[in-house]
Amino acid sequence: MAVGAAQYVRAMHTVAVLALDHVIPFDLSVPIETFGRTRLPDGRDAYRVVVCAPSPGEEVATGAFTLRAPYGLDALRTADTVVVPGTATPLAPLPAPVLEALREVAARGTRIASICTGAFPLAATGLLDGLRATTHWAAAALLAETYPAVEVDPDVLHVDNGQLLTSAGAAAGLDLCLHLVRRDYGSAVAADAARLSVMPLEREGGQAQFIVAPWPATPRGAELEPLLAWLEAHLDEEVTVERMARQAGTSTRTLIRHFKEQTGTTPLRWLHRARVRRGQHLLETTGYSVERIAGQVGFGSAGAFRERFKRTTGVSPQGYRRAFGGAGAA
Amino acid sequence: MAVGAAQYVRAMHTVAVLALDHVIPFDLSVPIETFGRTRLPDGRDAYRVVVCAPSPGEEVATGAFTLRAPYGLDALRTADTVVVPGTATPLAPLPAPVLEALREVAARGTRIASICTGAFPLAATGLLDGLRATTHWAAAALLAETYPAVEVDPDVLHVDNGQLLTSAGAAAGLDLCLHLVRRDYGSAVAADAARLSVMPLEREGGQAQFIVAPWPATPRGAELEPLLAWLEAHLDEEVTVERMARQAGTSTRTLIRHFKEQTGTTPLRWLHRARVRRGQHLLETTGYSVERIAGQVGFGSAGAFRERFKRTTGVSPQGYRRAFGGAGAA
Numbered sequence: 001m002a003v004g005a006a007q008y009v010r011a012m013h014t015v016a017v018l019a020l021d022h023v024i025p026f027d028l029s030v031p032i033e034t035f036g037r038t039r040l041p042d043g044r045d046a047y048r049v050v051v052c053a054p055s056p057g058e059e060v061a062t063g064a065f066t067l068r069a070p071y072g073l074d075a076l077r078t079a080d081t082v083v084v085p086g087t088a089t090p091l092a093p094l095p096a097p098v099l100e101a102l103r104e105v106a107a108r109g110t111r112i113a114s115i116c117t118g119a120f121p122l123a124a125t126g127l128l129d130g131l132r133a134t135t136h137w138a139a140a141a142l143l144a145e146t147y148p149a150v151e152v153d154p155d156v157l158h159v160d161n162g163q164l165l166t167s168a169g170a171a172a173g174l175d176l177c178l179h180l181v182r183r184d185y186g187s188a189v190a191a192d193a194a195r196l197s198v199m200p201l202e203r204e205g206g207q208a209q210f211i212v213a214p215w216p217a218t219p220r221g222a223e224l225e226p227l228l229a230w231l232e233a234h235l236d237e238e239v240t241v242e243r244m245a246r247q248a249g250t251s252t253r254t255l256i257r258h259f260k261e262q263t264g265t266t267p268l269r270w271l272h273r274a275r276v277r278r279g280q281h282l283l284e285t286t287g288y289s290v291e292r293i294a295g296q297v298g299f300g301s302a303g304a305f306r307e308r309f310k311r312t313t314g315v316s317p318q319g320y321r322r323a324f325g326g327a328g329a330a
Numbered sequence: 331m332a333v334g335a336a337q338y339v340r341a342m343h344t345v346a347v348l349a350l351d352h353v354i355p356f357d358l359s360v361p362i363e364t365f366g367r368t369r370l371p372d373g374r375d376a377y378r379v380v381v382c383a384p385s386p387g388e389e390v391a392t393g394a395f396t397l398r399a400p401y402g403l404d405a406l407r408t409a410d411t412v413v414v415p416g417t418a419t420p421l422a423p424l425p426a427p428v429l430e431a432l433r434e435v436a437a438r439g440t441r442i443a444s445i446c447t448g449a450f451p452l453a454a455t456g457l458l459d460g461l462r463a464t465t466h467w468a469a470a471a472l473l474a475e476t477y478p479a480v481e482v483d484p485d486v487l488h489v490d491n492g493q494l495l496t497s498a499g500a501a502a503g504l505d506l507c508l509h510l511v512r513r514d515y516g517s518a519v520a521a522d523a524a525r526l527s528v529m530p531l532e533r534e535g536g537q538a539q540f541i542v543a544p545w546p547a548t549p550r551g552a553e554l555e556p557l558l559a560w561l562e563a564h565l566d567e568e569v570t571v572e573r574m575a576r577q578a579g580t581s582t583r584t585l586i587r588h589f590k591e592q593t594g595t596t597p598l599r600w601l602h603r604a605r606v607r608r609g610q611h612l613l614e615t616t617g618y619s620v621e622r623i624a625g626q627v628g629f630g631s632a633g634a635f636r637e638r639f640k641r642t643t644g645v646s647p648q649g650y651r652r653a654f655g656g657a658g659a660a
Contacts, residue, residue: 017394019395024363025355025358025359025362025363026356026359026360026362026363026527028355028359029355029356029358029359030356032355032356032394033354033355033356033500036393036394049394051394051395059398063366064347064362064366064379064380064381065349065381065397065398065399065400066397066398067395067396067397067398068389068395068396068397068398069395070395070396136528137525137528138526157528168528169526169527169528170363170526170527170528170529171501171504171527171528171529172528174501187614187655188614188615191614191654194540194653194654195467195540195541195542195654196468196499196500197356197499197500197501198466198467198487198498198499198500198501198502198537198540199500199501200653200654201653201654202652202653204652207528210524210525210528211525212525284517284518284521285518322532322534323524323530323531323532324521324524324525324530324531325517
């Protein structure tokens, strides 16, 4: 198992972290933390982490401090993995040299992973077109609108397309990095890295459990709004698609089309999600039993509510209350 | 509810984050992320976050990049809360002006919270003497040895002494900051902050679930070492304190004293912890049933193992396997 120094350097996996203007300090530090702490079973560093910026001599603003990166875009070209952290200005145009460098290394097969709103610059390269991708749940609707060729999934902690990976907001970047460590070196090394970051290797549930705003927050078009308000006020009642169509004064066929166009989903899925969201609110703010909440949000039984809640958020109502409850008890 | 701009500025809680030399980027960014994203129910910022350094004009090294903080130590004096992130050099002497500023603001009642190895500079001020405190589990023994007047608890995610708070490693800093948001503004605001950071507001279990090394890793004194090795080899057997004393060729009274001096705990607590640790290893690396593992680590029943495992780590054996298992299945 003796490895010479030269071979050691060659064998080490290099991760380049791209510090764009207005990079979010937390998203920047997540790959530095996770990859930088990872050790192989024999104690060697598993990764070399280099931070690079479009203009390495210049300071990069982060809002809280300015930083100077020791490397430039050349570091992307020699990296095995490129990480694109989120920025506070996701719609800012990507500098042409960055666009070029990302496309070039992608064509060469380099792995690229984004954290939080880092999905926006990655999408700007066109590399995510036709692929599933995720971002911070609060930015998912904006990503879908800005890059319609990207199939945005707001419910997961990360999406692995093999060469291209995206992750949800903030702490979900830790989940993504641990996922990559597991891909590269197996579960035992990744479990050690998780312990060093005091994070579970795999979290139960997806990003859905953190979503409280309706998605999309504002429907793309106004026709449905009166119906959606009516539905929110009648979540405890039995509501069929036919009843919705009558309420909206239209045919079920037209209603389904309007839902698809304006909310991106079907009437019943929208209703289920609204009920789960109301259920989340009640679990957070009251001490009501799951049975009582199930009735208040229109489920015939606690069992049906539990199943739908778990399917939507990835956690049980009880697990959700443990994670986010407390206001009712305070 | 209309609030004038001046009142708004005065009312806002200021958090000063101290960037010492070799600050860990992740620990630095955790309070920037959590407090910086927190909003009050009416949409206003809940905190003003300022990053400060001992010499604000000079660049601070982090290992991965250098940073320039916009504020100096004066920011500590006007803050409501001071956060001390961990550094890569926890035993480095604290600059005299930092020591002085921390003691001065503490005397004035300012709240001070440390993240990860940030407990070391905080302990260096003497402020933690006689108090319970925690740090990254891998640094807990070093903290206890370096600052014997501090009562180090390596098993929790954070310790709240009211004015002085400490947290465990890395991601546990997120738990601490969310805890402070809850103290300052209540559960609903904290739950929103948690969602924005894609973190549960409260995590199940303490830091113990991440600890695999024995604690302390090396006993302070060599007499016990042969007995500890013997115990590790006989974890599956029934071992009483009397049997340990016979094995060590000493009285139970002397044995108990040696354990206290050299491991900081009692013989049975040490044995329970060693058994739980072995159980963790088996849960990670094998697909054995909990019943089988209970037998292999010296518990008479799966129920007794489950109870002890949960009491020590804060999570169930099944929960632990979900979080850290996978190597056995790979």
